[in-house]
Amino acid sequence: MRSADSQTYSGYHARIPGGTLTKNNILIPEPLPAYCTEFPNLVERIANTTDVFRVQSTASTTSSSDGKPNQLLINEYSAGQGIAPHEDGAAYHPAVATISLGSAQCIDIYQYLSETDPSPPLTHTLREDVKLPSSNTNTADDAAKQHNGKAIAAVPLARVFLEPRSLFIMTGSLYQSHLHGISFSDTDILTPSFVSSVPIANLPLLGNPEISRTIEKEGSYRSERSSRVSLTFRKVEKVMKGGLGAGKGKGLFGLAKR
Numbered sequence: 001m002r003s004a005d006s007q008t009y010s011g012y013h014a015r016i017p018g019g020t021l022t023k024n025n026i027l028i029p030e031p032l033p034a035y036c037t038e039f040p041n042l043v044e045r046i047a048n049t050t051d052v053f054r055v056q057s058t059a060s061t062t063s064s065s066d067g068k069p070n071q072l073l074i075n076e077y078s079a080g081q082g083i084a085p086h087e088d089g090a091a092y093h094p095a096v097a098t099i100s101l102g103s104a105q106c107i108d109i110y111q112y113l114s115e116t117d118p119s120p121p122l123t124h125t126l127r128e129d130v131k132l133p134s135s136n137t138n139t140a141d142d143a144a145k146q147h148n149g150k151a152i153a154a155v156p157l158a159r160v161f162l163e164p165r166s167l168f169i170m171t172g173s174l175y176q177s178h179l180h181g182i183s184f185s186d187t188d189i190l191t192p193s194f195v196s197s198v199p200i201a202n203l204p205l206l207g208n209p210e211i212s213r214t215i216e217k218e219g220s221y222r223s224e225r226s227s228r229v230s231l232t233f234r235k236v237e238k239v240m241k242g243g244l245g246a247g248k249g250k251g252l253f254g255l256a257k258r
């Protein structure tokens with residue numbers, strides 16, 4: 001995967017809250033974190049490394065009109081920081097590719113509750129009573145329970161362990177009808193499907209052999225989080241002058257409680 005290409009995107013400079021959108025449509029956060037000082041060379045170098053791996057080998061971005069992402073979002077999480085369950089939305093081509101750096105972190109996949117398409121019992125429960133319909137989500141906790149007035153299962157469907165230097169591609173129904181989020185926790189406990197109702201979906205693909213060994217011996221693996229940086233490549237379908245057209249701003253402006 002390559003980073004956004006200035007040759008194929010006629011962009012602009014725009015100042016937006018929390019960052020500057022460059023002419024390559026790369027969002028540079030402000031204040032500029034230390035790791036960005038050699039940006040975008042850093043991104044180019046990472047994107048060209050050969051030892052990133054896909055957790056979903058069938059994913060590709062080739063169905064986008066030119067096959068290339070035109071936006072890069074950089075998120076930095078300190079230990080304990082997360083992101084409430086959300087969809088990335090229709091403003092983007094339905095595929096997103098994320099390179100992880102720094103600490104490993106689990107991303108949780110959630111489904112909406114549906115009466116016509118019942119979920120397994122554990123995922124078919126709300127964490128607490130949620131009044132529906134309502135789109136008022138004032139806190140991260142509210143947001144974790146519902147999205148645009150639709151109730152979200154309390155327990156994730158699956159978890160994907162994002163190791164440093166890994167590439168995670170989200171597309172298909174994972175992008176279009178599920179939500180993703182990162183728990184507000186400083187530890188990830190990795191468990192296989194025979195132990196947990198929320199297994200690590202990419203266990204066989206993990207690069208660190210210690211994880212499988214520990215799980216085999218002890219039934220689970222404990223991963224302490226430290227600072228993580230994610231590089232999220234997306235294709236913005238419609239870009240309006242000023243940089244405000246790329247969806248409802250969530251992807252560009254960052255989510256609450258960061």
Ligand SMILES: O=C(O)CCC(=O)C(=O)O
Binds near residue numbers: 073075083232
């Ligand atoms: O940092 C990540 O891996 C996910 C970020 C994300 O979901 C988003 O910014 O929409």
Ligand SMILES: [Fe+2]
Binds near residue numbers: 086087088180
């Ligand atoms: Fe997202």
